[in-house]
Amino acid sequence: MIALISDPILKKKLSNQFPFLEGAEPSFVQLFFNSTAIVHLEPDQPICQQGMQCSHLALITKGSARVYKIGENGREITLYRIGPGESCILTASCIMNDRPFPAFAISEQPIEALLITTADVVRWSNDVPAWRNYLFRLISDRLGDVISVVEEIAFRRVDRRLANYLLHRTETTDDNLQITHQAIASDLGTSREVISRILKDFEQQGMISITRGSIHLSDRQCLRNKSIE
Amino acid sequence: MIALISDPILKKKLSNQFPFLEGAEPSFVQLFFNSTAIVHLEPDQPICQQGMQCSHLALITKGSARVYKIGENGREITLYRIGPGESCILTASCIMNDRPFPAFAISEQPIEALLITTADVVRWSNDVPAWRNYLFRLISDRLGDVISVVEEIAFRRVDRRLANYLLHRTETTDDNLQITHQAIASDLGTSREVISRILKDFEQQGMISITRGSIHLSDRQCLRNKSIE
DNA sequence: TGGCTGTATGTGACAATGTCACACAGACTT
DNA sequence: AAGTCTGTGTGACATTGTCACATACAGCCA
Known part of the structure; x- marks a missing residue:
């Protein structure tokens, strides 16, 4: 289920998918691949539960996931979806600020993802400009997504x-x-x-x-x- | 209307308000004060208009502002409010990703704020760990706020x-x-x-x-x- | 005092949406 | 053929949104 990344062709593929790997220092690229594990996930598997403390950040390479809220009455609403090249950035936000996850995330298409430990997430965001820009851009995009949702349902x-x-x-x-x-x-x-x-x-x-x-x-x-x- | 910060007592006050100044390197603190201007704003003055490109980031030291969306029909909804020690982080997100501002912001209580140029925002987020942590935490908080709004109006x-x-x-x-x-x-x-x-x-x-x-x-x-x- | 003129609030009718209880229909098993 | 899921249809009713007004209050001025 979990395997370290070693295949050089795979490395190249991932570099194309994740902008923070392009033009990054070779030492970081090496470090990234060494400390990253690949996981696979069937459809309809829970990724994050509301209230969870997150222990890993998942970077999706294939498939897609849905992040949603559940109301008191059992109704749901989708906040946004994440696909290849993106990540469950709410997780990152929880990691950086040590907060519980405020929603649910579930796989839709079969997922392949890279797992990064919270420690690495924090360390790299201090050491690697491209990485923190990537995080910042993702979280900004999500904020935009959710604001659009507000607009939709309100008006x-x-x-x-x-x-x-x-x-x-x-x-x-x-x-x-x-x-x-x-x-x-x-x-x-x-x-x-x-x-x-x-x-x-x-x-x-x-x-x-x-x-x-x-x-x-x-x-x-x-x-x-x-x-x- | 606009003045450079020089009063040492004021400096101390601000350090208490903004966590990224506490424990920061003296050289940055000096730099921060040298490149920051204070502005004052009457109530009900527009701060950011939807679709604007932002040229400055405002750190609020006194008063409060309201960030909201306007629907096609003219109805409004408040996304969140910002107060002392916070900043119009949506602005920062627009600055970092070079996007137009997706909402409106308006002053409510009379505002006193520090203005930071986009160039400084970007530069410091590369050079000053405490500053980028501050930004990251703010934007995460806002994402949480807006998700709560979704939950409210949906359910x-x-x-x-x-x-x-x-x-x-x-x-x-x-x-x-x-x-x-x-x-x-x-x-x-x-x-x-x-x-x-x-x-x-x-x-x-x-x-x-x-x-x-x-x-x-x-x-x-x-x-x-x-x-x- | 009384009459303007804004702004704030009240109201009734109706449309859109949400909720509930239950009926029905298709696919699949036994 | 009967039983059992899951998906869809429906009518009644509650809540919310919209529209077109009416009414009320405050400040101002004659």
């Missing part, structure tokens, strides 16, 4: 957010989305009934067609109009 | 949030709150009518009494129960 109507969501989730794939209404609701921070209702509206207006467990986008332009209506 | 009912709000806003003062319903609505990200309605409910239940422009908390315990109901 935008659910039907428009949903239209937007469907478009974004099919950007890199075809027009078929394999997902349940509940999963969408958990991303958008609303309830399953609301999503079902609106999807049915969309279907009746000919924008999509629905089957159990999947949605087909038949009129993207119409959805685009809806999303910015 | 909690307005009446409970309002009860909680009233209690928090009178924590350091007496039981009289000088504020309009509109201002509360702008903090909580809802509309004035909703706040007025609920306040009226609270009044009829004997928790508060309302007069034009101010609210008196007559039964804090009852409000506490309401807020966690």
